[in-house]
Amino acid sequence: MTPAELSAFLLAAVGRVIARLEAQAEPLAELTVVDLALDxxxxxxxxxxxxxxxxxxxKKLGTNPRELAAVFAEEFSLIEGVAxxxxxxxxxxxxxxxAAAAGALAKTIVELGAEYGRGDLYAGVTINLEFVSANPxxxxxxxxxxxxAVGDSLARIFTAEGGIVTREYYFNDHGAQIDKFARSLLASFHGEPxxxxxYGGQYISDIADRVVDEHAGDLALLNRDDAQELFRxxxxxxxxxxxxxxxHDFGVDFDVYFHENSLHESNAVAHAIARLRELGHMYEAEGATWLRTTDFGDDRDRVVIKSDGEAAYIAADLAxxxxxxxxxxxxxxxxxxxxHHGYVARLMAMVSAFGDTPRYHLEILIGQMVNLLRDGQPMRMSKRAGTVVTMEDLVDAVGVDAARYALVRSSSDSQLDVDLDQLGKRTNDNPVFYVQYAHARTRSVAINAAASGVDRSVFDASLLTHDSESVLLGVLAELPRVVRQAAELREPHRxxxxxxxxxxxxxxxxxNCRVTPLGDEEVSDLHRTRLWLNDATGTVLRNGLGLLGVSAPDRM
RNA sequence: GCGCCCGUAGCUCAGCGGAUAGAGCAAUUGACUACGGAUCAAUAGGCCGGGGGUUCAAAUCCCUCCGGGCGCACCA
Structure with a gap:
């Protein structure tokens, strides 16, 4: 029996009790699975x-909890499968x-395979997830x-809940940051600091060298401004x-790389401003064009077109x-x-200005900072000096699985300390190996079972009576709920x-429980049934790790 | 000054208003001539930052104070 089935039975039973009681009390609103608080x-x-x-x-029914519980309990005890x-x-x-009702889940899971754990929370809903979006x-x-790591996992979770997900990377290839980048490349070319x-550091000179390799002839002929343009x-x-x-090497592939520049080159910015002007939320003052975000909870209005005629950064965001x-x-x-959390209020105001619903049509998730440590000491990073720890550095130190897992296992609301040395040398410091080992073990047990003549030809759930089996079944039962909750709360760490x-x-x-017979022991239905449980666990571990973008190896 | 996030075991972190607050690492002690010891069993370690409040019930919700991080542009 799955938790969903149990919940449905219990809810029906609660309904019957309340129908009897409501004759002498206030009618209650419709109850849902949430009210059941099944745990x-x-x-x-x-x-x-x-x-x-x-x-x-x-309280609502005008009775005391223990008495009411006793009435419910009597009704619940009539449900088939409730011992x-x-x-x-x-x-x-x-x-x-x-045992039979609880254990039936093992067979259900094996039969559902990759489908087990999926839900319909966002069935058919189009969802755009924008993340990383680092300046180039x-x-x-x-x-x-x-x-x-978190965004890609969230995308997988939304997909598992039926969402039609697009992973999108907003590419800031416009504006002053890019100019600095171009000047930095040019400086490197000329051997200047x-x-x-x-920006400084090795990667700047590497990029500059690559541009030079491609365009050595052209560069010789260009003046400094044109050369900078080429470097840009x-x-x-x-x-x-x-x-x-x-x-890609990190296992994250975006569906759309959206170039900020395209918004400026097309009429998208003008289009968005025109729309907001129609809606009456734009005004002119001090030579600039403003969006009246204070009408929608922002603490000050925002300049969209600067007095020099250039678009402010938010103009592109509107578009x-x-x-x-x-x-x-x-x-x-x-x-x-x-x-960037200071940006949230104005973006939400923008959503309202367009007539949409903040926190529904647009949601902003804020992730706290990650502190990189080496031997317990914070690593100081400077873009100008080029002392940054990159994704490649992290992956080189610990591998993709360990890196992704370490980043996704904590709430994004918490600042995170990642100690490269610790993660690198003692693999057990990252629980991903504990999980992966469990999966590898399920595969290894399955292989041994096959070699001993244990197969899945029989399934008798009533034999799964060991305490560790009922615990395991209980955990297996929770995957669908955990996935749903992770989706609702946007919290892959769950x-x-x-x-x-x-x-x-x-x-x-x-x-505690062997799947393969010991010595010259006969293969029994208990062995066969346990193989189902073993395989069900392997399936759930694989499905869970899959939602994190972490591999589920057969051997380690 | 205002806003957001955080404060839980020595460390890194979980904990959907529920029963005796958990995991990994670190420490101590056990378990392989039994499906992989990257495992398991056990011990030790906590005024859940302080103080009020709401509730039958608070680590969880509200207020306040303390401590830390990050923001408060016609920068991007």
């Missing part, structure tokens, strides 16, 4: 599942399933890498190619947002570093934590 108790003595619905409803029901503490209802003025820094506010165009292009390749909406995206998410819990439950089961 897997931490303490095994409290059964397989627990509900606190009696505590929640007692026992107890009322505990202030009014918790603890349920224990019989240098390699992706560590904060961007966090978003690469990096400009005061520019080619340098951005080369940087862009490098960034794409790094992301970009409108463009996404016109491309048909219902939900748009942008992932930004904490150093998947990682779940995988760790599952791996632990599996290792403990492995220690």
């Amino acid at each position: 897997r108790p931490k303490n095994r003595d409290h059964g397989d599942w627990a509900s606190n619905i009696a505590l929640k409803l007692a 026992s029901v107890d009322v505990a503490g202030p009014g918790f209802i603890n349920l224990t399933l019989d 003025t240098g390699p992706i820094h560590i904060g961007g890498v966090r978003w690469a 990096a400009p005061e506010d520019g 165009a080619r340098g951005v292009d080369l940087m862009f190619t490098d960034i794409k390749a790094s992301l 970009y947002y409108l463009n996404k909406r016109e491309r048909g995206f219902e939900r748009n998410l942008i992932m930004l570093g904490a150093d 998947i990682a934590r779940y995988c760790e819990e599952l791996a632990g439950a599996y290792h403990r089961w492995y220690d």
Whole structure:
């Protein structure tokens, strides 16, 4: 029995009880699965599942929690597959399933395979996920890498919930940052130090050299301005190619690389401004053109066209947002570093100005900073000096799986400390190996089972009676709920934590319950049924790791 | 000054208003002539930053103070 099936039965039972009680009390609103608050108790003595619905409803029904719980419990005990029901503490209802009902899940999971864990939370909804979006003025820094891991995982999770997801990279190939980049390349070409506010380091001279290799003849003929222009165009292009390749090596491939420049070159910016003007939210003052964001909760109005006639940065954002909406995206998410959180209010105001709904049509996820440590000491980074730790450095140090897992396993709301030395030398410091090992073990057990003549020709769930088996089944049952919650809260780290819990439950089961017969013991239905459970665990670990973009190896 | 995030075991971090607050690492002690010891079992380690409040029930929600990070442009 899956949790969804159990919930449906319980909800129906609750409905019957309430129908009887409502004769003497106020009618209640329609109840849902959420009201049931079905939970897997931490303490095994409290059964397989627990509900606190009696505590929640007692007051509304004009009765006390324990009495109400007793009534529910009686009704619950009639459900097929429920072995026992107890009322505990202030009014918790603890349920224990019989082994056959609980164990049936193992077969269900094996049969569903990659489908198990998927849901329909965002069925058919078009979702645009914009992340990384690092300027093409240098390699992706560590904060961007966090978003690469988290954003890609979130994309996988939304997809698992039925969403039609586009991964999008906003490429800031316009404006002053790019000019600095071009001047930095030119400075390197002339053997000059990096400009005061520019970029330095090995990658600048590398890029400059590559441009020189391609265009040595041309450069000799160009004046300084034209040479800078050539460095700008080619340098951005080369940087862009490098960034794409790094992301690909990291397992992240974007569907759309959107160039900011295209918004300026087309009439997209003018189009967006015209629309906002029609809606009456633009005004002229002090020689500039403003968007009245204070009408929508921002603390000051924002300049869209500067008094020198140039578009301010937000102009492109207006155009970009409108463009996404016109491309048909219902939900748009942008992932930004904490150093950009001051931008949220004005973007939300913009959404309102367009007549859309903030936090629905546009959501901004803020990720806190990542501190890189080496031997416990923070690593100081400077773009000008070129001392940045890149995605490649991180991957070289620990590998793609370990890097992605370390970045995705914590809430994005928390600042994260990543110690390169620690991650690099002691592999056990990263729980990804614990999870991957559990998966490899399921494969190894399956191979041994086959060699011993154990197959899946028989499945008798009533034989799965060991305590470690009911714990394992309980954890397996939770994947769909964890995926849904990770999607709703935009928190991929819940998947990682779940995988760790599952791996632990599996290792403990492995220690207690053999799949292959020992010595000259006969192959029994218990062995065969346990093979189903083993394979079901392998499936769930693979599905879970897949949502994180981490491999599930057969051997390690 | 205003805004956002954080403060939980020695360290890095989980914890959907519920029962005895958890995991990994680090420490101590056990378990392989049994499906992989990258594992398991056990011990130790906590005024959940402080103080109020809401609730049958608060690490979780609200207020306040303290501490840390990051922001508050006609920069991008």
